[in-house]
Amino acid sequence: MAVANHIHxxxxxxxxxxxxxxxxxxxxxxxxxxxxxxxxxxPPKKSVSFNRQLVKNDGLLANYIVEVENIPYSxxxxxxxxxxxxxxxxxxENKVVTLEKIGTFNLSEGNKLQFEPVAENNYLKxxxxxxxxxxxxxxxxxxxxxxxxxxxxxxxxxxxxxxxxGGWLKYAAVGxxxxxxxxxxxxxxxxxxxxxxxxxxxxxxATQLENQIQQATFVIPNPLPAVTLKVAKQSGKYHIVxxxxxLEENAEKKVQQLKKEGYKARQIGANRFxxxxxxxxxxxxxxxSLRTLREIKKSNPxxxxxxxxx
Numbered sequence: 001m002a003v004a005n006h007i008h009x010x011x012x013x014x015x016x017x018x019x020x021x022x023x024x025x026x027x028x029x030x031x032x033x034x035x036x037x038x039x040x041x042x043p044p045k046k047s048v049s050f051n052r053q054l055v056k057n058d059g060l061l062a063n064y065i066v067e068v069e070n071i072p073y074s075x076x077x078x079x080x081x082x083x084x085x086x087x088x089x090x091x092x093e094n095k096v097v098t099l100e101k102i103g104t105f106n107l108s109e110g111n112k113l114q115f116e117p118v119a120e121n122n123y124l125k126x127x128x129x130x131x132x133x134x135x136x137x138x139x140x141x142x143x144x145x146x147x148x149x150x151x152x153x154x155x156x157x158x159x160x161x162x163x164x165x166g167g168w169l170k171y172a173a174v175g176x177x178x179x180x181x182x183x184x185x186x187x188x189x190x191x192x193x194x195x196x197x198x199x200x201x202x203x204x205x206a207t208q209l210e211n212q213i214q215q216a217t218f219v220i221p222n223p224l225p226a227v228t229l230k231v232a233k234q235s236g237k238y239h240i241v242x243x244x245x246x247l248e249e250n251a252e253k254k255v256q257q258l259k260k261e262g263y264k265a266r267q268i269g270a271n272r273f274x275x276x277x278x279x280x281x282x283x284x285x286x287x288x289s290l291r292t293l294r295e296i297k298k299s300n301p302x303x304x305x306x307x308x309x310x
Contacts (some may be wrong), residue, residue, distance in 0.1 A: 004018070048121075
């Protein structure tokens with residue numbers, strides 16, 4: 001499989017994917033928005049940009065290639081190195097190179113690398129399948145003016161005969177209005193009565209329950225002394241991965257080995273390939289996790305950083 005496909009897959013799951021010796025692809029979240037000038041609605045999205053300064057291998061892409069293509073870590077590193085060499089050769093010759101589904105690179109006159117992402121690609125998993133749409137503007141004022149014009153064209157006229165003969169209708173209307181008001185007042189009074197009844201019943205039930213709790217006694221003949229345990233809870237979305245194992249027993253052996261070495265190791269569950277992941281530790285702060293990763297890489301070059309909410 002092409003390296004570009006691996007980068008494309010990882011961008012849906014991680015904020016930063018580094019292509020060693022070349023640069024880093026970084027995703028940025030954008031909220032849903034409305035373009036009022038065109039009445040267009042756009043869903044939330046995650047766009048990708050490129051940082052030429054981040055070229056040091058963090059192990060993420062290489063370990064992903066190891067899992068997907070089932071090759072040794074050294075072979076994955078060599079594959080990435082050859083891929084970057086090919087990219088640079090194409091750029092020097094054609095000044096333009098395109099990574100499918102990701103974007104296009106080109107060299108400016110000053111040999112400055114520029115990146116143009118694929119506009120229609122959205123890396124936000126939660127918005128998968130959503131697309132923008134446009135809606136017609138609601139012209140409320142226009143319809144109001146049209147109604148006023150119709151009323152002006154068709155006025156209602158009352159003749160003296162109709163006004164005199166319809167006098168009893170005026171009193172009937174007044175009577176109906178009075179009945180309606182009294183009925184509404186009666187309904188409000190009835191509703192208030194029901195509400196007050198419900199509140200009173202709830203208060204009565206709560207009082208009875210409280211009395212029963214106060215009257216209840218619990219006797220333990222030989223109470224055990226209280227034991228207080230202080231457990232350091234592992235938290236944070238930055239996890240330093242030591243390895244992934246097909247058998248859970250091997251993963252647990254790795255955890256015990258790392259704990260003996262002084263690490264806060266643990267299992268964080270199986271990944272989508274069914275491999276049981278073991279981490280050295282988990283961190284809240286990204287910079288702290290990167291500093292710890294650099295120290296661990298001195299003894300384990302295959303360690304890498306996983307960014308994931310558990």
